[in-house]
Amino acid sequence: MLFNARSISSHSLTLEHSTPSSRARVLLQLTASISSLKVVWRKDHKLDQAIDNDKQWRLCARVVKEVLNEPGQVIPLRYLEKRRERMRLPIRITTFLARNPGLFDTYRDRIKPKTEPVPFIRPSSRLQQFLDDEKRINLENEPLIIAKACKLLMMSKDNVVSADKLVHVKREFGFPNDFLVNLVPKYPEYFRLVGCPGDGKSFLELVSWNPEFEKSVIQNRAEEEEKITGIMVRPSFNVKLPAGFVLRKEMREWVRDWMELPYISPYKDASQLDQASPEMEKRTVGVLHELLSLSLHKRIPVPILGKFCEEYRFSNAFSSAFTRHSGIFYMSLKGGIKTAMLREAYRNDELIDRDSLLEIKDKFVALLAEGHQQRAEQLRLQKQVIEKDMERMAKRDHELNNQEYDEEL
Known part of the structure; x- marks a missing residue:
């Protein structure tokens, strides 16, 4: 209907x-x-599947974010293991690393000068390349990011939104992590940041109203259809x-x-x-x-x-x-x-x-797929080695059996 x-x-x-x-x-x-009037809720399996489709990369993204937020972007493996519940990670970190090769490199270092070396992890070269791509994509889409931020403020009461709330929704709208710190100050004609983000009392204010941003998706769609049909x-x-x-x-x-x-x-x-x-x-x-x-x-x-x-x-x-x-x-x-x-x-x-910012997600999914292919190849080679070992053992057992038979004769 x-x-x-x-x-x-x-x-x-x-x-x-x-x-x-x-x-x-x-x-x-x-x-x-x-x-x-009430409408009975009804399950939509296809739209639910759309959320399921993103489950794996979101899980990986949480682990990556946890490591990148560490000083020097390195962390002892056992420390990360203790944060599994917070990251909602259902498997052990060692299992996660084995299933997703290419995200991190493992090395040994000391937590304190006189302690024994323990396993650490850090971003791999492939993950670093993705992070460079992410910066490039954000820079290319900076006008879109600024337009989104202006629109969020223009729809709000008094054209003001809590800065901490904007930080909380940056993933939903594709805002970069340093949005308030590095991007907002570049556009004083649009934004004024009041207070310090993180104290619960900071706000982002709209400085000037841009008429180009005040049309909704629905209004733009109606105008485009009118241009095509010539009918209001x-x-x-x-x-x-x-x-x-x-x-x-x-x-x-x-x-x-x-x-x-x-x-x-x-x-x-x-x-x-x-x-x-x-x-x-x-x-x-x-x-x-x-x-x-x-x-x-x-x-x-x-x-x-x-x-x-x-x-x-x-x-x-x-x-x-x-x-x-x-x-x-x-x-x-x-x-x-x-x-x-x-x-x-x-x-x-x-x-x-x-959204054009979804190119970031596409790059990350491609990185994960490359790691999964690498793991599949490793498992294939391991399977070949095991099969060859089993063939050699079977051949040796056969030869021993023949030798015992000859000795009995």
């Missing part, structure tokens, strides 16, 4: 051209329905329910009427909107859609979004919008964590709307 500006039936009520009385009736109906297109959400998903009649009617409400840009000031109004629901869905669109994988864990309730004027029950608007979003429960996903960005379990 697909709803958009053109697929709603012609007899549906269009608020822009309706009478004041009919407009009030629909708004009253929508307001009453926001809290009362009203900005609207693409709503595509998964196969076999059926809404109850009252919910279908609610969605139809809600879709007819004018689109409210997430960059528009929402301070005058009532939190319980249908317009605020429209604006909230617009902000959530834009945040997911700006993210690398078009998905963000719900607890992370929840940290920004104050900045983006979300209600405490904002997460219910993901199930209420199941044709726009999907809320995965994979891994015991609620993750909001943007349906339109995926085809089955494949991300079709790819």
Whole structure:
């Protein structure tokens, strides 16, 4: 089932051209329905698989990050082993290293001058090459990173966001680790950093409003379609329910009427909107859609979004919008964590709307694949050696048996 500006039936009520009385009736109906209408959550195996597909490289990335954060980017093997629980690593570090060759080099050194040498690990030459590629990709995409940061501030209340919260979501949006320290100071025309990140009281403020950044993905899509068709297109959400998903009649009617409400840009000031109004629901869905669109994988864990309730004027029950608007979003429960996903960005379990910063992930996955091929080759050679040893042993046993038989004769 697909709803958009053109697929709603012609007899549906269009608020822009309706009478004041009919407009009030629909708004009253929508307001009453926001809290009362429910949509049963339904598992989407293909979108869950999209999260599963990234499980291995994310696990490896956590271990790499742990080592890179150490002084000198080296760490004793036994110290890293003690951090397995924190890294959510289900296997021993030695097993991890064996399964992922090419990430680290192992060497022996002393922890203290008079102690015995113990195994240490450090980034391999191949991992160092990846880190150099990561810097290059971030530099090439610096305008995109700056635009994303400006957009996050432009959507927020008073155009201010906690610096510590931005650090917490840097992985979701593809911000480099040194974003606040090295990148923000390069653009004083856009940003002002107040306080010191890490103290819990620092903030990133927007200095100037850039009109180029104030159009949402939905607005840009409508403009592009208008250029192609020559027909004015009203900005609207693409709503595509998964196969076999059926809404109850009252919910279908609610969605139809809600879709007819004018689109409210997430960059528009929402301070005058009532939190319980249908317009605020429209604006909230617009902000959530834009945040997911700006993210690398078009998905963000719900607890992370929840940290920004104050900045983006979300209600405490904002997460219910993901199930209420199941044709726009999907809320995965994979891994015991609620993750909001943007349906339109995926085809089955494949991300079709790819962020250019995902080249970093592609490079890392290629590095892991190279190590896995190396391990497979090592196992193949080991298997050949074992098979040859077994052949020699069998041949020797055969010769001994023949020799014993000859002696008996």
